[in-house]
Amino acid sequence: PDNTTDIPDKVRERHEELSRELDDHSYRYYMGAPVISDAEYDTLMLELRGIEEEYPLLVTQDSPTQKVGSPISVDFAAVEHLVRMESLGNAFDLDELGAWADRASAEVPVEAYLCELKIDGLAVDLVYEKGRLVRAATRGDGRVGEDITLNVRTIADVPERLDESVRPAPELLEVRGEVFLPVEAFAELNRRITETGEHTPFANPRNAAAGSLRQKDPRVTATRPLSMIVHGVGAYTPAGSDRERDTVVAGDAEDTTFTSQSQAYALLGEWGLPLSDRYKVVRTMDEVREYVRYYQEHRHEPPYEIDGIVVKVDSFALQRRLGSTSRAPRWAIAYKYPPEEVTTTLVDIKVGV
Ligand code: NAD
Numbered sequence: 088p089d090n091t092t093d094i095p096d097k098v099r100e101r102h103e104e105l106s107r108e109l110d111d112h113s114y115r116y117y118m119g120a121p122v123i124s125d126a127e128y129d130t131l132m133l134e135l136r137g138i139e140e141e142y143p144l145l146v147t148q149d150s151p152t153q154k155v156g157s158p159i160s161v162d163f164a165a166v167e168h169l170v171r172m173e174s175l176g177n178a179f180d181l182d183e184l185g186a187w188a189d190r191a192s193a194e195v196p197v198e199a200y201l202c203e204l205k206i207d208g209l210a211v212d213l214v215y216e217k218g219r220l221v222r223a224a225t226r227g228d229g230r231v232g233e234d235i236t237l238n239v240r241t242i243a244d245v246p247e248r249l250d251e252s253v254r255p256a257p258e259l260l261e262v263r264g265e266v267f268l269p270v271e272a273f274a275e276l277n278r279r280i281t282e283t284g285e286h287t288p289f290a291n292p293r294n295a296a297a298g299s300l301r302q303k304d305p306r307v308t309a310t311r312p313l314s315m316i317v318h319g320v321g322a323y324t325p326a327g328s329d330r331e332r333d334t335v336v337a338g339d340a341e342d343t344t345f346t347s348q349s350q351a352y353a354l355l356g357e358w359g360l361p362l363s364d365r366y367k368v369v370r371t372m373d374e375v376r377e378y379v380r381y382y383q384e385h386r387h388e389p390p391y392e393i394d395g396i397v398v399k400v401d402s403f404a405l406q407r408r409l410g411s412t413s414r415a416p417r418w419a420i421a422y423k424y425p426p427e428e429v430t431t432t433l434v435d436i437k438v439g440v
Pocket residue numbers: 112113115116121122123124125126128129155156173174175203204205206207208209210211226264265318397421
């Protein structure tokens with residue numbers, strides 16, 4: 088059809104219903120209190136995508152298929168990110184992963200991939216000015232997030248000041264990463280909550296992390312042993328240069344500091360930012376598949392929950408050439424592991440916030 092009115096009523100109604108439901112689930116999820124499992128959410132999303140593939144006229148900017156995250160709540164001040172925060176495309180099996188690599192390789196000569204764990208936490212953006220942490224924010228809808236600076240300051244992994252023993256701190260540095268509650272800390276927190284009757288236990292570490300990070304009183308957050316691992320760079324101004332004139336998006340043509348994902352990690356590590364020690368740079372998709380299989384079999388080896396693997400084209404020049412869709416980079420993909428448990432736990436336990 089060339090006109091939305093030519094689309095069967097049933098299809099339009101289902102599209103509207105799914106969009107409304109997905110928006111609602113998204114909001115609850117980012118508040119730390121989802122009512123359906125991720126797998127159920129993903130199934131609803133696949134149905135919506137299916138409808139939009141058949142009826143492209145239904146694709147609007149406002150559709151859950153085109154958006155990142157969820158609008159922010161009124162509990163925190165709104166902050167605009169210096170560089171947009173994106174989501175990730177998904178692959179649910181090795182064929183889809185291979186198809187992603189083929190699409191990327193058809194566009195650019197990929198020489199190295201960086202494989203890392205997809206930590207099941209919350210995306211947080213940190214801004215350092217002259218080496219001092221000045222702001223931390225949730226991803227929100229990707230452009231505007233919630234100011235959670237006071238809460239993030241309670242996280243031991245997050246340095247208040249960058250380490251300048253190897254090189255001076257940049258004028259401005261924006262990094263993003265995942266805030267999470269390690270599995271053991273989660274079990275301990277739920278034990279404590281049950282004992283004191285503070286409130287109902289959390290259904291999983293991710294909800295606990297989301298609930299803890301979105302506390303209005305940072306003293307409560309301080310009692311929750313959250314951790315953070317950094318996995319991306321946003322805006323950057325080199326040390327001693329002019330903020331107005333010399334701020335770049337890390338990895339862009341004008342940026343002479345960061346050349347690849349792995350080289351960026353090395354620099355961020357020197358400044359004392361928390362990094363994973365489990366990422367791996369490989370040359371071939373066979374090695375990528377090996378990494379995927381290893382963690383599928385050793386999913387509980389890391390001290391935090393993972394819901395998959397993230398594969399990134401390592402070179403920043405190639406990342407830039409591949410670019411992004413409306414919601415996710417084309418140079419990265421999340422390989423999602425099948426869910427380990429079904430939703431009954433979410434329904435049985437009333438989720439605490
Ligand atoms: P996503 O979780 O699939 O992937 C994007 C996010 O992954 C990034 O924002 C980043 O924070 C995170 N990430 C973790 N490790 C990373 C790494 N090493 N490198 C880069 N990023 C890394 O996408 P999303 O947009 O945050 O959320 C969509 C997913 O959330 C859905 O597929 C669904 O599983 C779940 N969800 C569930 C519900 C629910 O009601 N249960 C609702 C909404 C969303």
